Amino acid sequence: MNVQAWQGTPAGSRETRQGWLVVASAMIGVALGLSPIPFYTIGMFAPELSREFGWSFASMMGSIGVQSAVVMVASPLAGFAIDRYGARPVALISLGLFGLCFMSLSLSTGSLTLFYGQWVIMSVLGAGTLSATWTRVVNGWFDKNRGLALGIASSGTGITGFLIKPFAAWIIADFGWRTAFVAIGALPILIGIPMVLWLFRENRKANLAVATPGAEEPVEEYGMTLGQALRSVKFWILAVSFFLISFALTAPTPNLENILRSFKFELAEIGAITASFGLAVIAGRIIGGWLLDRFWAPACAFMILLIPAIGSWLLSGDALGSEGAFAAVLFIGFGAGFEFDLLAFLISRYFGQRNYGVIYGCFYTVIAFGGGLGPVVYGYAFDMTGSYGTALRLGIGFVITGGALLLLLGRYPKWEKEAG
Structure with missing residues (x-):
């Protein structure tokens, strides 16, 4: 059997200006998708809905749990659609449907069951706006600077975290929660749909074999099928690793305000400290992506994941000053920003682009499970003990173990195909 080795660069890869425009459109798509918008705005709407309908805060925060549970099922299906029909049409349809579903929350009547049902539909129809859609296309445009490109594209979530809260506060204050x-x-x-129509494109190459000069076909992609990936030890190493990492990095985020409150910080100071989280996420995505291009990714990841471990260690003590609190929030935010860049990079390197969408969707299920479980465990630990110390120390062990497991992945593979 004749084989042709391929070391990870798609045929016709062009790290050009057009590729960076694709990155810019992907960043906007990420920023306006299902992952950041509901997560960063539910806290702004919760007091208004509580006042209007008498709902408890716990019941409203349960909507995020509903989203995580649905995404565990919907993300592999969205990944299959991306592989089958292409990322661009999936992105266009899903952005539109997600936007309409989010707008429909303005019609809430006081039925919590109906509210949860709206979140279920929104999570299914909006699954095409998750990271797999955007990172699949960015991967096709970059090899040498793939990590940096992924980091910039994924920084959209940090931009949303930084801007959406004051925007929501302004609309709610001046026009009401329904208008918001x-x-x-x-x-x-x-914004999202026009940007995708204008700039978001798969990398395509001229095909000299076709009859019509200038015609193009998609770049031929190599890598594992889903079945091959599931039979690979590397798949299960990554699955366990990212369950531990997502648990440890997601769990402190919605609990940050209460963690700082347990150290007797005033509300205004808590707001000032936690405001830095979104900027730290952006830094983690861009700096982490840049480092992935220059060092072996598992070793790079292990070292970077020590940073949020230090942040959790600072929060796990008996006393904490303002400087330590700022450092802890920045360190945890930096690690949280790095997580999705790392996953996209490792999937493209170890499993290839052939079935990238559905494989990424499977790992997103793992992340949704770990990320949904972590905040609950932290909250339960606080209810039982009145402190987050034990939970934070568990998170430290999880993130370090998850990073260490990545060291077992070995060298990047060389993909091979049969000669025609």
Whole structure:
């Protein structure tokens, strides 16, 4: 059997200006998708909905749990659609439907069951706006600078975290919460869809074999099928690793305010400290991506994941000053920003692009499970003990173990195909 080795660079890869424009459009798509918008805005709407309908805060935060549970099922299906029909059409349809679903929350009547049902539909129809859609296309444009490109594209979540809260606060204060749902839901439709139509493109190469000069076909992609990936030890190493990492990095995030409150910080100071989290996420995505291009990714990841471990260690003590609190939030935010860049990079290197969408979707299920479980465990630990110390120390062990497991992945593989 004749084989042709391929070391990870797609045929016709062009790290050109057009590729960076694709990155810019992907960043906007990420920023306006299902992952950041509901997560960063539910806290702004919760007091208004509680006042209007008498819902408890716990029941409203349960909507994030509903989203995580649905995404565990929907993300592999979205990944299959991306592989089958292409990322661009999936992104266009899903952005529009997600925006309409988010706008529909303005019609809430007081039925919590109906509210949860809206979140289920929104999570299914919006799954095409998750990271797999955007990172698949970015991977096709870059090899040498793939980590940096992924980092910039994924920084959209940090941009949302930094900007969406003050925007939501302004709309709610001046026009009411129903108008705010409509205004925020319109963003994916009015901004996201035009950007995807204008700039978001798969990398394509001229095919000299076709009859019509200048015609193009998609770049031929190599790598594992889903079945081959599931039979690979590397798949299960990554699955366990990212369950531990996502648990440890997601669990402190919604609990940060309460963690700092347990150290007797005033509300205004808590707000000032936690505001730095979104900027740290952006830094983690861009700096982490840049480092992935220059060092073996598992070793790079292990070293970077020590940073949020230090952040959790600072929060696990009996006393904490303002400087230590700022450092802890920055360190945890930096690690949280690095997580999705790392996953996209490792999947493209160890499993290839052939079935990237569905493989990424499977790992997103793992992340959704770990990320959904972590905050609950931390909250339960606080309810039982009145402190987050034990939970934070568990998180430290998880993130270090998860990083160490990545060292077992070995060298990047060389993909091979049969000669025709």
